[in-house]
Amino acid sequence: MASEWNMPRRGDACAGCQRRFAVGAPVAVLLYEGTAGYERREYCEECRPAPEPQPVASWKTRRPAPTAAKARPFDREAIHGIFERLEDAEEPQQVQLRFVLALLLWRKKVLRLERTLAVNGREAWEFVAAQSGVSHRVVRPDLDEAQLEALSAQLEQVLAGQTSGSPAGSDLPGQEDCDG
Ligand SMILES: [Zn+2]
Incomplete structure (x- = not known):
């Protein structure tokens, strides 16, 4: 079930320098296709993601306020924009x-x-x-339909920043989010 995804990190910190994002800070979001679904990586303005692997999509956003993070709404416009850029x-x-x-x-109609x-x-x-x-x-x-449904459910979580995917994706560059 899609609900069994692990949450190794909240994505509060830059995947490059590990610094925490300030509220409102610009964030570059990169979406990768991992072995077990989609994975999300976030970078600050100063950091450049590794050239490999290539993300399947990327976009810019701003770090929302922590209170909004609990029930962040599905960002229709942003996601529609990602969809249109893949035309x-x-x-x-892709x-x-x-x-x-x-x-x-x-x-989402x-x-x-x-x-x-x-x-x-x-x-x-x-x-x-x-x-x-x-x-x-x-x-x-x-x-098949079940695979598409599972991917869709997982992607929705990833886009909402609720998970960055499964630990199976640890082949991606990055370090543990251990400093504060
Ligand atoms: Zn950084």
Whole structure:
């Protein structure tokens, strides 16, 4: 079950220099595809992430106030933005991420599923943005429904900053968050 994800770190600190983020500080968020799902890494302005592995997506945000961290709302606009930036993605990992993001946005009623169709021999789902009416064709990756559902649930947690993934992802560069 998705609820069994471990939480090795809260992501309060920069993955590079380990310094804690001040409230309101700019944070670069990088999303990686790990062996057991998506992983989130956050960096301060001074630190540059390692060139490898390549993130599947990245975006900028600001450290929210601690009180907001408990029940941080699903940031529809930010996530819609990540989805839109992946529009022309061709890397398999990004194609997969785009589909999983579409599922999340569909569940949150940001996107409406219009129909499914075949594009170049692959199954694509056509979504329409509820507000703008813009339509998006999203190629479905070769994963079954249960796998997609699990990835979608896990990604939602990762995007909300509730977990940075599983300990299985310890092949990524980084150190223990042990200083205060
Ligand atoms: Zn740093």
